[in-house]
Amino acid sequence: MTIIASDLDRTLIYSPTALALGMPDAAAPRLLCVEVYEGRPLSFLTETAAALLADLAGRAHFVPVTTRTREQYGRVRLPGPPPRYAICANGGHLLVDGEADAGWRARVGRELAAGSAPLAEVRAHLERAADPAWLRKLRTAEDLFAYLVVERAAVPEEWLKELGEWAEDRGWSVSAQGRKVYAVPRPLTKSAAVAEVVRRVGEPAADGAAAGSSPDLAPAPVLAAGDSLLDTDLLLAADRAWRPGHGELAARGWTAPHVTALDERGVAAGEEILRQMAGCLP
Known part of the structure; x- marks a missing residue:
């Protein structure tokens, strides 16, 4: 099953100042609030994007990949079922069913001590x-x-x-x-944590031999999206990726052969990313 590994802020969800609606108020899309902070609505996506994301989560492994801390990520309530895997702190924490994987955090600590x-x-x-x-x-x-x-x-x-x-x-x-x-x-990367998810998703079950599954499963294909320099490694490691028409990467004109550079900006870009990802799924 395909893995959809996406950055959150300014890629799928948007603060009021980042919405970039750029249209008359009467023509603006309906928005769904997915984060509240100190009693105030903080992050949104369009209702169309919410429906697309809920559908994708049922057809693929959706993995939020964020620089947010675990506490900050915990405020976000995305449409669809809770993701089995989520990546916080730019790859520093791998959450499995909402709980941080201690083994992954220890591995990250060793790599940081050796490389930075x-x-x-x-x-x-x-x-x-x-x-x-x-x-x-x-x-x-x-x-x-x-x-x-x-x-x-x-x-x-x-x-x-x-x-x-x-x-x-x-x-x-x-x-x-x-x-x-x-x-x-530099050793703290989103792509390393996504690679660990790919490894785990691709592993056969403990009783796989009895069930007739192969021990040499091909890794799941990865679709990815992001807007900042901290997403570059994630996009490059994916089989296919998208970046919006705003953000650090757009400002630098950055792209790669398998990366689609969208024209859409703001919350409309988040919706278009999900629409194009849906078109890649069987």
């Missing part, structure tokens, strides 16, 4: 380098990576470039998404 500078060093640099004039918050997520909440228009592009160069020398990468600037260890 410590989180404490990166956070200390961010504290020194960020300008209080535009910095609003500095946070760490799941003891895995750090991010800044900023006044994006006031952040100098040269500062972002210098931060990226500093981070690269230490095995980290930088991604600017809306009002957040992420610093993430």
Whole structure:
């Protein structure tokens, strides 16, 4: 069965400021709220997208793949049955039926220790380098990576470039998404966690031999979608992928032979991604 591995924010679900409706109010699509935070509606998709997603979840393994922490992901109520697998913290946590897989987290910890500078060093640099004039918050997520909440228009592009160069020398990468600037260890990837899901989905059952199934099952095909630099590895690892007409990847004109670069922006892009994914399923 096909695996659909998709980023959430600004790919499938959208905050009010990211909807980009671009049409008269009377022509706007009906929206479904899928996240409430502190009593306020926070994330939406169109009702058409909700129906498409519920249908896809019944025909494929739908795997949310997000940079959100487990707590932040837990606020999202997507249409359809709860996903068997979900990936949080940019691949740092693999949830199985809603519970974090301790073995996966331990494996991630070993890879980070071997391949990137410590989180404490990166956070200390961010504290020194960020300008209080535009910095609003500095946070760490799941003891895995750090991010800044900023006044994006006031952040100098040269500062972002210098931060990226500093981070690269230490095995980290930088991604600017809306009002957040992420610093993430390079070994911490969405694609690695999706590969683990592919491995598990493709494994025969314990009684597979008695049931007549082959021990050499072909890996399930993967359809993927994402909008940011942190999604690049996920899209490249997929059999077929999509990116919306907004976001970091669109701004850079990034694509690949098997990646469809959509013209649609905002919540309309999320709907179109799901529509095209549905067309790829048997």
